[in-house]
Amino acid sequence: MPAPLTAQQIALYMSKRRAGSRQEVAAAAAGISVSSAHRIDAGRLQPKAAKPRTRRRPDPLAEVWEPLLLPLLERHPALTPTTLLEHLQEQKPDQDWSSVKRTLQRRVQQWKALHGPAPEVMFPLAYQPGEIGFCDFTRVKRVAITLRGQPFPHLLFHYRLAWSGWAYGQIVHGGESFVALSEGLQNALAACGGVPRELRTDRLSAASRNRDGSYALDITPRYQALCAHYGLSPSRNNRGVAHENGIVEGPNGHVKRRLEQKLILRGSCDFEEPAEYGELLAEVFSALNAPRQRRYEQELEHLAPLPAFRFADYERLTVRVRSTSTIEVRQVIYSVPPTLIGRQVTVRLHHDRLVVFLGSGWVCQLPRAYGAAGEKRAWCIDLEHLIDGLRAKPRALLHCRYQRHxxxxxxxxxxxxxxLAGGERDGAARLMAEALYVAVRVASFELVLAFLEQAQRRQSLSLSALQQRFRVPPRCPSLPDPVIPQHLLASYDHLVPAAALTGGGSGPAAAAQTTQAGAVSQPLAAAGRAG
Known part of the structure; x- marks a missing residue:
């Protein structure tokens, strides 16, 4: 018995016939007999409309849907099927309703589609080349980035051109500060090579005060000055409407997923320095920008040129160096060279570093530190600054407030x-202060620690052994005997008028000749008394 004709065979046969093929040719192409082709042409083999599927079992919600559940949905359309199911179990505990969960989900979904409130309508937006750029901060949450084994809390700054999709990103230490926004934006514009007409952000506290009213009055003066410097027109999204910044909010996830994949291939999330992590992030953005290169080059022609110089991407502070050779900035104590004690210095505060100036002269650069949540104060101590003072006062190591640092x-x-646990604390302090001094000034931390551990195992650890091993210079080197050459007294003749020199011989020149002619010169003190 031949197989029944399928809808695909009938459709293929009809398409061939409409194209002008003869009945036999169309039948052969569709894989059917000529007699079947006759019946199709006669209209006797058209596919029948399928009958609607009827319910095959009684409605399990018939008794509770309209009297109990539907009124709740009409009053509160946000109710979920799970909540309605729990409510049903509370109202009718004599029956097990867990088996109708899927039925209830379909029923609620259908009711919301036909009678529920309409969701917000999204409109596709189109931008012109060079019209607008978006920037945002985002946090990497699904992977734990570490620096030399220590957690590295940070944000990513993300800038994106709306038309071409060209993007730039960098690491940001700390939070969403104006300093971080200023540096990230200016680096992005410099990497891009041009400036769009408008810059869109979310409701950053670094850019606006987030008060109701006019945005022009709400914008902070520093952000207004930054935008004016680059000729940017600032704008922001409405409160709580993140999708208005979808140009950058959505790609935030793409960037972080690509970063995670890079870290998987790398085999580790630990880095030696932030710069190494930054290089990996730059590779991620380079790969993202590669397919957009042609549109970026087209958009570049519509961007305004960069200004001749950058806007200040730091905050200027004036502080005085304490007697502890430290300064306090944003509740963090930083060590500085002890020669600055008592001086008033200027600090340029960046998001990742501090640059210290004395007057207009550069002094040093310090990594910026951030205190952990709940800490009243944090410390950033550079042993290079304090080791000489610690060597002179080794017992300070026992009770120093920032001893751990x-x-x-x-x-x-x-x-x-x-x-400390081994016994004499003062001796331990002298030994450790000297060991730290040797590690900073003479050898290295790894080499000195290896010697200390080895000497301790041999029970030969002592201050003298440490000094002999590394040939440590004494704390107070003996001063060499001074050599003071005696000058000729005739060298004073140019101070005396020429007439006096040619006189009767009683002037200074004569005295000088007498002194030099003597067999034994007198001491200077005696010569002074003789005058």
């Missing part, structure tokens, strides 16, 4: 604890 890593700290 004087040690370079956990191994040094654990060795210090072993020394």
């Amino acid at each position: 004087l040690f370079p890593d956990q191994r040094w700290w654990e060795f210090w604890q072993q020394l």
Whole structure:
């Protein structure tokens, strides 16, 4: 018995016939007999309309849908099927309603589609080349980035051109500050090579005060000055409407997913320096920009040129160096060279560093530190600044407030604890202060610690052994004997008028000749008294 004709065969046959093929040719192309082709042409083999599917079992919600559940949905359309199911179990506990969960979900979904409130309508937007750029901060949450094994809390700054999709990103230390916004935006514009007409952000506190009313009056003066410097027209999204910045909000996820994949291929999320992490992030954005290169080059022609110089991407502070050779900035204590004690210095505060100036002269650059949540104060101590003072006062190591921050890593700290537990605390302090001095000024931390651990195992650890091993210079080197050459007294003749020199011989020149002619010269003190 031949198989029944399928709808596809009938459709193919009819298409061939409409194209002008003869009945036999169309039948052969569709894989049917000529007699079947006759019946199709006669209209006797058209596919029948399928009958609507009828309910095959009684409605399990018939008794509760209209009297109990529907009134709740009409009053509160936001109710979910799970909430309605729990409510149903509370109202009618004599029956197990867990088996109707899927039925209830379909029923609620259908009711909301036909009778529920309409969701917000989204409109596709089109931008012109060079019209607008978007920027945003985002946090990497699904991977834990570390620096030398320590957690590295940070944000990513993301800038994106709306028309071409060209993007730029960088690491930001700390939070969404104006300093971070200023540096990130200016670096992005410099990398882009041009400036769009408008800049859109979300409701950043670094850019606006987030008060009701006119945005022009709400914008902060520093952000207004930054935008004016680059000729940008600032704008922001409405409160709580993040999708208005979808040009950059959506790609935030793309960037972080690509970053995660890069880290998987790398095999580690730990980095030696932030710069190494920044290089990996630059590779991510380079790969994202590669397919958009042609549109970016087209949009570049519509961007305004960059200004001749950058806007200040730092905050200027004036502080006085304490007697502890430290300064306090944003509740963080930083060590500085002790020669600055008592001086008033200017600090340029960036999001990732501090640059210290004395007057107009550069002094040093310090990495910026941020205190952990709940900490009243944090410390950023550079042993290079304090090691000479610590060597002179080794017992200060016992009770220093930032004692833990004087040690370079956990191994040094654990060795210090072993020394304290071993007995004499003053001797331990002198030994550790000298060891830190040797590590900073003479050798390296790794080499000195290896010697200390080895000497401790041999029970030969002492201050003298450390000094002999690394040939440490004494604290107060002996001063060499001064050599003071005696000058000729005739060198004073140019101070005396020429007439006096040619006189009767009683002037200074004569005295000088007498002094030089003597067999034994008198001491200077005696010569002074003789005058």
